[in-house]
Amino acid sequence: MAEFLQFCASGLTVGAVYALVALGFTIIYNASDVVNFAQGEFVMIGGMTTVFATAAGVPLPIAVLIAILAAMVIGLLLHRLAIEPARGASPVTLIIITIGASIFLRGLAQIVFDKQFHSLPAFSGDTPINIGGALVLPQSFWVLGGAVVIVIALWAFFNRTVTGKAVLATAANRLAARLVGINTSFVIGLSFVLSAAIGAIAGILVTPITLTSYDIGTLLALKGFAAAMLGGMGNPIGAIVGGLLVGLLEAFGAGYISSTYKDAMAFIVILGVLFVMPGGLLGRASVERV
Amino acid sequence: MRKLMSNRLAVPAFLALLVVGLAFVMPSNFYFRVAALVWISALAVIGLNLLMGFAGQVSLGHAGFFGLGAYSVAILPAQFGLHPVIALIAGGAGCALLAFVVGRPILRLKGHYLAVATLGFGILVSMVISNEAWLTGGPDGMPVPRLALFGWRARGADTWYWITGGLMVIGALLAVNLVASPTGRALRALHDSEVAARVVGVDVGCYKLIVFVISAVYASVAGSALALVNGFITPDAAGFLHSIQLVTMVVLGGMGSILGSVVGAAVLVVLPQALTVFHDYEHLMLGFMMMAFMILLRSGIVPSLSMLIGGRRA
Amino acid sequence: MARFWNKIGRVAVTSVAVLALGAAAHAADTIKIGSSLSMTGPASFLGDPEGKTLEMYVEDINANGGVNGKQLELVIYDDAADANSARTFATRLVEDDGVIAVVGGSTTGATMAMVPVFEDAGIPFISLAGAVVIIDPVKEFVFKTPHTDRMACEKIFEDMQKNGISKIGMISGTGGFGKSMRGQCMDVAGNYGIEILADETYGPKDADMTPQLTKIKGTDGIQAVVNPGFGQGPAIVTRNYRQLGIDVPLYQSHGVASKSFIDLAGEAAEGVRLPAAALLVADKLPDDDPQKPVVTGYKTKYEETTGEPVSTFGGHAYDGLMILVEAMKRAGSEDPAAIRDEIEKTQGFIGTGGTVNMSAEDHLGLDLSAFKMLEIKDGDWTIVN
Numbered sequence: 003m004a005e006f007l008q009f010c011a012s013g014l015t016v017g018a019v020y021a022l023v024a025l026g027f028t029i030i031y032n033a034s035d036v037v038n039f040a041q042g043e044f045v046m047i048g049g050m051t052t053v054f055a056t057a058a059g060v061p062l063p064i065a066v067l068i069a070i071l072a073a074m075v076i077g078l079l080l081h082r083l084a085i086e087p088a089r090g091a092s093p094v095t096l097i098i099i100t101i102g103a104s105i106f107l108r109g110l111a112q113i114v115f116d117k118q119f120h121s122l123p124a125f126s127g128d129t130p131i132n133i134g135g136a137l138v139l140p141q142s143f144w145v146l147g148g149a150v151v152i153v154i155a156l157w158a159f160f161n162r163t164v165t166g167k168a169v170l171a172t173a174a175n176r177l178a179a180r181l182v183g184i185n186t187s188f189v190i191g192l193s194f195v196l197s198a199a200i201g202a203i204a205g206i207l208v209t210p211i212t213l214t215s216y217d218i219g220t221l222l223a224l225k226g227f228a229a230a231m232l233g234g235m236g237n238p239i240g241a242i243v244g245g246l247l248v249g250l251l252e253a254f255g256a257g258y259i260s261s262t263y264k265d266a267m268a269f270i271v272i273l274g275v276l277f278v279m280p281g282g283l284l285g286r287a288s289v290e291r292v
Numbered sequence: 293m294r295k296l297m298s299n300r301l302a303v304p305a306f307l308a309l310l311v312v313g314l315a316f317v318m319p320s321n322f323y324f325r326v327a328a329l330v331w332i333s334a335l336a337v338i339g340l341n342l343l344m345g346f347a348g349q350v351s352l353g354h355a356g357f358f359g360l361g362a363y364s365v366a367i368l369p370a371q372f373g374l375h376p377v378i379a380l381i382a383g384g385a386g387c388a389l390l391a392f393v394v395g396r397p398i399l400r401l402k403g404h405y406l407a408v409a410t411l412g413f414g415i416l417v418s419m420v421i422s423n424e425a426w427l428t429g430g431p432d433g434m435p436v437p438r439l440a441l442f443g444w445r446a447r448g449a450d451t452w453y454w455i456t457g458g459l460m461v462i463g464a465l466l467a468v469n470l471v472a473s474p475t476g477r478a479l480r481a482l483h484d485s486e487v488a489a490r491v492v493g494v495d496v497g498c499y500k501l502i503v504f505v506i507s508a509v510y511a512s513v514a515g516s517a518l519a520l521v522n523g524f525i526t527p528d529a530a531g532f533l534h535s536i537q538l539v540t541m542v543v544l545g546g547m548g549s550i551l552g553s554v555v556g557a558a559v560l561v562v563l564p565q566a567l568t569v570f571h572d573y574e575h576l577m578l579g580f581m582m583m584a585f586m587i588l589l590r591s592g593i594v595p596s597l598s599m600l601i602g603g604r605r606a
Numbered sequence: 607m608a609r610f611w612n613k614i615g616r617v618a619v620t621s622v623a624v625l626a627l628g629a630a631a632h633a634a635d636t637i638k639i640g641s642s643l644s645m646t647g648p649a650s651f652l653g654d655p656e657g658k659t660l661e662m663y664v665e666d667i668n669a670n671g672g673v674n675g676k677q678l679e680l681v682i683y684d685d686a687a688d689a690n691s692a693r694t695f696a697t698r699l700v701e702d703d704g705v706i707a708v709v710g711g712s713t714t715g716a717t718m719a720m721v722p723v724f725e726d727a728g729i730p731f732i733s734l735a736g737a738v739v740i741i742d743p744v745k746e747f748v749f750k751t752p753h754t755d756r757m758a759c760e761k762i763f764e765d766m767q768k769n770g771i772s773k774i775g776m777i778s779g780t781g782g783f784g785k786s787m788r789g790q791c792m793d794v795a796g797n798y799g800i801e802i803l804a805d806e807t808y809g810p811k812d813a814d815m816t817p818q819l820t821k822i823k824g825t826d827g828i829q830a831v832v833n834p835g836f837g838q839g840p841a842i843v844t845r846n847y848r849q850l851g852i853d854v855p856l857y858q859s860h861g862v863a864s865k866s867f868i869d870l871a872g873e874a875a876e877g878v879r880l881p882a883a884a885l886l887v888a889d890k891l892p893d894d895d896p897q898k899p900v901v902t903g904y905k906t907k908y909e910e911t912t913g914e915p916v917s918t919f920g921g922h923a924y925d926g927l928m929i930l931v932e933a934m935k936r937a938g939s940e941d942p943a944a945i946r947d948e949i950e951k952t953q954g955f956i957g958t959g960g961t962v963n964m965s966a967e968d969h970l971g972l973d974l975s976a977f978k979m980l981e982i983k984d985g986d987w988t989i990v991n
Contacts, residue, residue, distance in 0.1 A: 005820055105579030
């Protein structure tokens with residue numbers, strides 16, 4: 003049982019990060035149909051900026067704010083300078099642009115920061131907490147708690163504010179949204195800024211556990227994308243479920259079956275699920291527009 | 293002009309002239325090698341373009357087939373003493389079979405779901421190659437026996453330039469013929485609208501599967517060629533990043549354009565060599581240029597340029 | 607951001623300067639040596655210090671009059687640990703740049719992909735990668751400076767034998783380094799009467815290894831754990847190890863060869879043992895140790911120039927360059943074949959990795975004495991016995 007709980011703790015912590023990356027994918031996808039492969043770079047920017055700001059003597063809370071702001075500005079620039087000018091291009095063209103952006107941001111990070119691995123001190127110490135025999139780091143609760151707060155805040159934003167409802171309206175039907183006077187370009191820009199902030203927060207929370215470096219983004223984008231598809235693209239709840247599920251699959255795969263093929267486990271399950279449910283676990287049944 | 297362009301031999305003939313012509317201006321073996329790498333990538337990209345540009349199906353796992361082709365000319369001669377040419381053919385046949393088996397369920401998926409399923413397939417292949425070190429040498433890779441035909445040993449970048457150039461021209465020739473055939477017309481119908489194609493009686497699933505198998509064979513042959521040229525192969529060839537690179541080549545050059553496939557491959561193979569002058573700024577420049585190309589030439593280099601010049605699609 | 611534009615500006619200026627110099631340099635007749643390193647990508651923590659070291663010391667050598675009265679010109683490429691790019695750059699170095707010798711190849715995969723090019727062209731190649739396959743069997747033009755992974759296993763098992771440990775668990779990275787060392791350790795374990803009871807792995811980019819370590823923890827009779835791997839993996843393994851409260855000794859490999867490991871792993875690093883070159887404990891060597899001046903000299907220069915902690919990886923590049931330069935001086939010519947012969951005759955060369963004695967059968971020239979067994983105490987390395 004202790005073993006089982008330990009695997010759960012590991013899977014949920016890693017899975018929470020995948021879930022936040024997947025959520026970032028979902029927000030941008032809903033607003034603009036763009037699959038943003040630079041999503042992992044936001045996680046890197048959050049972690050690396052915090053590391054370098056604290057190293058420069060900035061107190062942690064302020065460093066965190068700087069990092070989130072930096073990511074948001076880069077998210078906005080990404081939209082204004084790369085996505086907006088290509089408006090109307092095919093989805094696959096837009097995907098290649100975001101891949102170019104992710105290479106660009108990595109190249110920028112290796113110059114502005116460096117190519118070493120970095121860590122942050124854990125927010126509440128390194129003494130593990132014993133839960134039914136499983137030893138869990140306090141930072142894991144920060145990660146999970148952070149994910150929960152983000153999800154609640156997003157829910158409130160989308161359902162309780164006019165701006166949030168404008169985003170939802172744009173996601174539902176862009177043309178109709180524009181007709182009722184919503185500035186869709188602003189909404190899409192906002193979705194990039196939001197996703198960037200979510201990615202950065204994930205990066206900051208998880209750096210004390212998993213370390214960070216300029217090139218962690220690629221793998222996170224890959225896992226986050228897979229998680230979003232597993233849950234059902236475009237569904238925020240699906241993104242969270244998909245992310246946690248991929249994290250748990252990896253942990254249980256490594257723990258109970260074979261650590262060599264633990265990443266394979268996640269993808270085999272994803273393939274299996276998609277064969278049975280071609281729209282993901284919580285996806286809408288896809289109807290092709292003719 | 294129009295007549296010449298619409299002739300299905302025009303593009304392969306142009307490519308053949310290009311291969312021959314370039315050979316006279318190559319200053320050193322290094323340039324022959326880079327060109328050979330362009331031809332190899334172009335071959336894989338032509339195959340992938342048939343799938344993406346003509347049938348409208350995306351694959352983020354094509355490096356998996358590329359890697360299987362590469363490892364088949366490494367493993368089969370070493371383990372079973374097969375001749376590399378037989379191994380190349382066996383690799384292509386194996387990939388065709390594999391594509392046929394996995395293609396059935398995978399191709400039922402659409403859009404991004406298809407992307408993630410092919411991505412998963414590619415990752416599984418590269419994981420097996422990287423982990424089964426007893427067979428593949430693991431992440432550090434394995435040597436590939438040199439190709440010998442009738443006592444003549446293929447070595448030297450210039451020799452490989454001709455072999456790979458030839459393979460690429462043949463690949464382009466087969467591809468344009470496929471596109472011009474009734475199958476090709478059915479494929480294009482599929483690209484424009486799957487529903488409409490189905491309504492007019494096109495067996496959508498069957499055609500998708502055919503083109504998926506064909507594109508897998510292209511990738512496999514290209515992989516075998518790369519392994520033989522290098523004499524050494526590592527799992528990077530089958531990796532996720534390589535899959536992304538192949539897709540980028542297709543889109544950059546122009547979806548649905550055979551000539552575009554070669555241009556896309558050339559850009560992404562030559563750029564890193566040209567960008568070495570920027571040292572630390574290499575990746576910055578590469579990313580920037582990818583974005584700039586796609587924003588300015590959003591239908592891909594060849595179709596966008598030919599629209600600009602001729603006011604119509606190539 | 608200011609720093610970034612600053613750098614852009616500097617690069618622009620230096621590029622122009624380099625172009626101008628390049629034209630001048632051709633006239634002045636320089637000696638070209640080449641390198642392809644993994645300065646970015648998954649092995650950038652190897653290639654980055656290696657590249658900095660080469661650039662730093664070539665500049666240094668040139669400031670002191672160069673080699674045989676000529677200035678050195680270093681041509682350096684970034685292969686991002688991709689074997690295919692490494693191969694292309696190798697061809698470029700030989701065919702286009704016309705280098706007379708090469709020091710490079712951060713990873714075993716990249717090295718092995720380049721070997722045929724240099725063997726065919728008859729260009730001496732000093733590799734900076736770990737695995738034993740590079741020099742065994744011996745290849746005419748290929749040498750290497752880092753200790754082999756096999757030696758690291760032997761050193762670790764020797765220490766275990768001394769401490770009466772015979773049943774161990776292993777957790778290895780699945781990257782080239784970890785995979786190769788795992789194989790070598792399994793190979794030699796029997797010679798030291800060591801039994802491997804648990805054998806787990808983790809991916810090169812994995813962020814959490816508690817599931818694997820939980821399994822090892824649950825295996826009965828394990829007296830110690832070995833972790834072959836490099837990069838961030840070993841730091842995470844070490845942290846997870848303490849998190850789970852595993853109390854048997856943890857052995858890391860020589861892949862953990864810089865102070866940044868201690869910084870990353872923090873308090874969890876206390877008590878970790880590993881085999882490593884004397885470079886890491888430069889200031890703790892006795893004054894009469896012949897390696898002392900070399901390692902302190904390199905450490906000081908590297909840390910002052912780059913502002914980063916020294917690593918043994920950069921040290922391998924230093925050793926490779928110096929072995930090459932000494933061979934060029936002895937050969938007194940720029941003939942690659944003559945330089946190759948002289949590299950092979952290297953005797954008593956004292957580098958950061960140890961004392962190198964090469965021969966026709968041994969293109970590495972280091973023995974087990976080049977390794978020191980270190981233990982981490984109070985956030986610093988100490989030498990065990």
